[in-house]
Amino acid sequence: MAKKQTKAKKNRGLFSGLFLKLVIVAAIVMAGYVIYLDAQIKHTFSGNKWEVPAQIFARPLILNERLEITPQEVLDELELLGYRKVTTPKSSGEYAYWNGKLIVMRRAFHFANGPEPLRKITINWANKRIANITDNTAARQINSIRLEPWLVTRLVSGSREDRMLVTLDSVPEMLPKTLTLVEDRDFYDHHGVAPLSILRALVANLKAGRTVQGGSTLTQQLVKNLYLTREQSLIRKAKEAVMAVIIDARYSKTEILQAYMNEVFLAQDGNKAVHGFGLASYYFFDRPANELNVPEIATLVAMIKGPSYYNPRRFPERVIERRNLILRLLFESNEITAKAYEKYLDAPLDLASGASLASGKHPAYMQKVRLELNDILADPSLRDSGVKVFTTLDIYAQRRAEKALTSTLGSLQKNRKAKLEGAMVVSDISSGGIRAIVGARDAGFSGFNRAIDARRQIGSLIKPAVYLTALEDPTQYNLATPLEDKPITLKSNDGKMWSPRNYDKAFRDSVPLITGLVESLNVPTVNLGMSLGLDKVARTVRRLGVETQIKEVPAMTLGAVTMTPLQTNQMYQTISNNGRYVPLHSVTAVMSASNNLLWKHAEFYSQRADEAATYLLNYGLYKVTREGTAKRLGKVFPNVNMAGKTGTTDDYHDAWFSGFDRNNVSTVWVGNDDNENINLTGASGALPVFINYQRLQSPKSLSRRFPDGLGIAHFDQNTGEVVIPGCPNSLSVPAIQDVLPPPQSDCAGKAVEQNDADDEKSWWERWF
Template identity: 30%
Template sequence: MAVKVKIGGNSRTGAQHSLGVRILRVALIACSALLLLFFSVFGYYYFKYQKIVDDRLNAGPMFTNTSQVFAAPREVRPGQKLSAGTIGQELRQAGYNNNPQMGTYQLRGDTILIKPGPQSFHSTDGATITTEDGEVQSITAENGVALRGYELEPLLITGLSEDKNRIKRRLVSYKDIPQRMVQSVTAIEDRQFFEHGGINYARTIKCGVQDLLSGRKACGGSTLTQQLARGFFLTPEKHIKRKLIEILISFQLEARFSKQQIFEMYANQINLGQRGSFAINGFGEAAQAYFGKDLKQLDLAECAMLAGMIQRPNYFSPYKHPERAMERRNIVLDSMVETNAITKSEAERAKAEPIRLAPPNVDASEAPYFVDVVHDTLVQRIGDQELSHQSLRIYTSLDPDLQRAASEAVAIGMQNVDEMVRKQHRGNGPITWPQVSLVALNPHTGQVLAMVGGRNYGVSQLNHATSKRPTGSIFKPFVYAAAYNASVNGQTIGDKGIFTATTMLDDEPTTFTFDNGRQTYTPRNYKDEFHGSVTAIYALAHSLNNATISLGQMVGFENVAALGRQAGIAAARGTPAVSLGAYDATPLDMAGAYTIFANNGVHLNPWTLASVRNLNGDIVADFAPEARQVLDPRVAALSTSLMEGVMNFGYGYETRKRGFMAPAAGKTGTSHDAWFAGYTSNLICIVWVGNDDYTDVKLAGALAAAPIWAEFMNRAIKLPQYSDMKAFSYPDGVIMERLDKNTNLLSDSSCPNAYSAAFLAGTEPHNTCSHMGDDQRNFFQKMLGIGGQTQSQENQQPPAGNEPGASPNPAAVHSGPPPNPGAQPNPGSSPNPVVEEPKKKKNFFQKIFGGGDKKQQQPTQPQQ
């Protein structure tokens, strides 16, 4: 019997199965389409940003080649207070032993053997320096010849800023980065850096969820590769699109570079705060900025501190917030323990270490105003393109020790200035705080040894050392030098005869005419006090305006201006106001101008650049200083003698009150600004204080600028290279005499209260104070009936106070009311008397022309 089977129920099941297959097929097709779309979009953007990366990498080096700026080499001389160990430390700081191409040294007790390498600034000639008890005993060349001096390798000051964004970095390679630095960064920023492919997916998802829930974009889920991609290729704002682009670029970087190369790029790119007006980028620059060390020299605690700053550089700045910086550093150390990079005991020892920072004064350590001048000079000399496309080694004139002394002196001195300004403005509205500059030169080479261009480079990059201002009374010595110029040529001035230190000048109210009588000029003295007839040495020491202008008129205002222009004061013009420094010059110009007094009449243009080399040590450019004879050496010596009087019994005595007692010459200056110009046998220093808005600072040079000068010189004389400040030497034809302060005749035992003054041989007084009534004329004067006998004239000494101000307006000179500096020392009672030189015999012509005054006078000038 046949059996029939009914299958109606199975048809429904089959249909359901068929539907499921169709749905699955559609889903697979949809997923495939989505995947295809995803990979198409991903591929499009991947290759798009691959091109962006290619373009960026092919445009040139990832980081601009930064030229390095070096100081002048330190010269070691026998007798200096230096130990072999200290010399070794300086050579190591210059790269010796770390980089044999630069040079090597061997320290053997108190002896050090030095051998420069092929990349050294010097030739490869070495030397052996022997010291004992911290003092250099001898220096011997490799061939056994004794040397009087040996120059060490110049030290690195800083690198030039890379671009208009004022970024500084010191490029380092991966092998230069301490392992502790790598470990500290990865421990706190990216623990799986050496394992992942550029993205830490788990961390990224976690941060994404946290940001979504909190509504903030604050979670730091980026790897080091992502941070590099963001910092190098993208803007810092946070949004989803940028995050996706960041991931794509990270893939590109991971595909192209090894982990070590990526970390090296990261180490050079990362921002680590601000120093002055410069951004600190990279661990190399940060090590120098915060610790004053090479990156290789950082210890564990210092590496941890820099790693901790990555998250928020300014928030964790050790200068501004040391507690925060230390707390963050310790968190990094704990993280390093967790990653087994260090032991817990190592972490505890590092935590116990205090933060030892380099001095925060960027002006002292990096001389930014000076470096700006160097940069501008380089652009003029070798061009901007060559400068920006090469890694150059730039050797300069700077002395780092003296630069530090200058910055510290300015910082201390401006506190005093601020206090005086605060007292002036008590209850009188807003205060204008003065600015400042200081320039120091070697008077015999012209090299700029130190430069401070303002109070704070981070606040203002305007370099006041190269900004023009009316020079005020520091120009007055050029008037007296012009008068001495006439003397050495045998010329008389007006009716005064041959000009000498004791020539009588008229300090009386006078209206001067110039420009062929079309203009008049009526200068004034401080408090409108005039002093009658005064000696030239007294007039300059007390900065008497009318006496100086009357001398300028007798010499010829154009002659005075011409001398100023020869000395580098290009704006000087032949008007009465030129005698009071009414025309503009920069402090750097004035430092150069004073070389004619300090350098036997030879003018030296101040210079900052010595040589430019490439990384192989090949010379790109060398620079020679420009020099020219402007004054007869005798005129320079005679002018110096007058300015010694300024220091020893004039307004410059403020420097003596501040403790600087070495032989020196100088001049105060007060116009709308305060100046002090002074020099010793081995240093010229110019200090300027004034307001940026050209308003009257209402402070005398003796009170505002001279104390800064004294503070600087007191620090300079303690440095081995400047400790031998000697008495000024005088050339043949100039003699030094001791004069009685009451009669201005030669001093003898009956009138021992005396002062020193220099004379052109043959023009000095001939009688002593005890024979003042005798006829002083020489044979020819008596025969020709010229040169009267000495007449006594009393002169009232001006009251103690600061010099009168000289207005920059050529039509009117007036003085402000500077405060009283205290009791003025008596002329002649010098706290630092000049050593009297043996009196030189006069030759035949000097005997004939030595006293050729028509009305030679040696008047009395009693003290009040």
């Protein structure tokens, strides 16, 4: 018996020892597992938890005193930005307008050059101009104010998740209160898990025979969404609980709640999941989260329980019922008054269409933005960290360009076999900012971008470069210089013979230089280019900002050079800007999600062509729209001065037009992807697009400073000699007067007596 007891004691000792060892091993394994989970959590939670799309903003509307802009144009901008019209503006994003007076609560916004706070602004108009601007917040008059830029789209990455990050201090206080009240009222008291809540939910579910109540805390929900799968098992639940405790121990309640507000799934937008209250606020109410009111907050919190079941666009009755339940909870918790509660119960859902957040808008322009971002942000992870990208996009110019190209090509397509395609680029002359890019007849097409990638011969659009090269040598050339217009035959570098002809197959013997430009005559242009030297003409094209391979053959002078519409627009930007080259660009600044400036566009310009010579060229391009190949433009806009040049390639494969008013230069290409004959010229194919674009807006008349040394001179149309004013058959045009000889004869051919300048002065003038 004693032996048995001893043996049993020994076995118990062995078992106890083994059990202790197992406990120790289990504890070590558990500790190791906890350390592993902690490292995993720390790596994700402390770094970039999510891939957040880059937010792309258009240009901000800047309102200046004396600016020529109508109240309706400003009201359209406010509507675009999601401002709400009210009787008395009191909160961010509200405005009132009557009888030429606008009062607006301009939203706070962090611009690239610094933050601007919420400001109450009053703007008064007089005769379609802003008369004065008052900053009511500071109680003083100001010269200008800018509205926050419109959020155009987001560059969503490969992941199917979409979100806009918010912080607790950027949302109404009622949002976290409502969220914790409904989803986890003990949030600030537990340590990641709430055993009593789990037990309470277990009992309720057992009684009901199905899942009717959840016991997970907000922290557990966050763990499940960030780290775990949807698998329903005890092991996953245990892991969830452990990770929730770790997160609660390592991070503050503020950090956890903020992460939850950015992670929670609230809707499905096509193939993208809408995560977080920041994006959901725009998606459902078209405004930033800080402007959400109590019923809207209750609506979004109501959806957490089942985003599909409580989809307010599909099942508004369900959402209103649950929203009102949440409003009752707020009332019972003394978060809202009885009066407010009664008012909120009757509030409509007032949902936005969600169209303002549709991604994939304006794909041609966004491709240019992406290309620039690839150079600006070399690290791809930065592009998915919620950066804010400020661009030069003018959304009105973009929409008008899309409409003009699509509708015009639709009209021109009738009775044509070859499918017409097109592209258009609009840029700001002085800054080089690209205002609009249309890459296809179907403006929403996100494939081949003809504006950036289609290289086509530009035809007569090259001619201004030829004439500018000549005008930069004022001792040899001016607008009246005679150019030969006779049959010629030239040999190319490959030995082939070439005989250029004018469009009408006629020859004029000789024409003034300005006539060759205005009427786009081929033979005089070729003669001029050959006399200047093809290398000089090619250098001028490059000076104007076009980096492309140019084959220096005689046909180059008539546009046997391939360029994209974007490159061509760059060339005409320099021409229209008095010879000042500014690189075309779409991105002006990039900021991090936390509003730190990462990159800013450096202002740069270079005087690439003589200003006086460029003025003379632009005078000729103005004449093109009044008397030349683009005279239809002058007929449609008789009171607005514009300038431009048509371009047509051999066999009518491509039709071009580049034109400009005071502020913007636009380039239009019309053709066929298979390079088929479209039987359209620049005047009949591309110019109508430009005209229809201008019809959709109010073009501003050209006004250019008259450069020093220029004046109106008078020339014989046939010989190009300087003559006295008023002679028959004379040509009066701007000219660089310092290099002109005095007239040698009067209108009758008699010699003009040349008086010494000093002899014409009095003794008093000579003395001083």
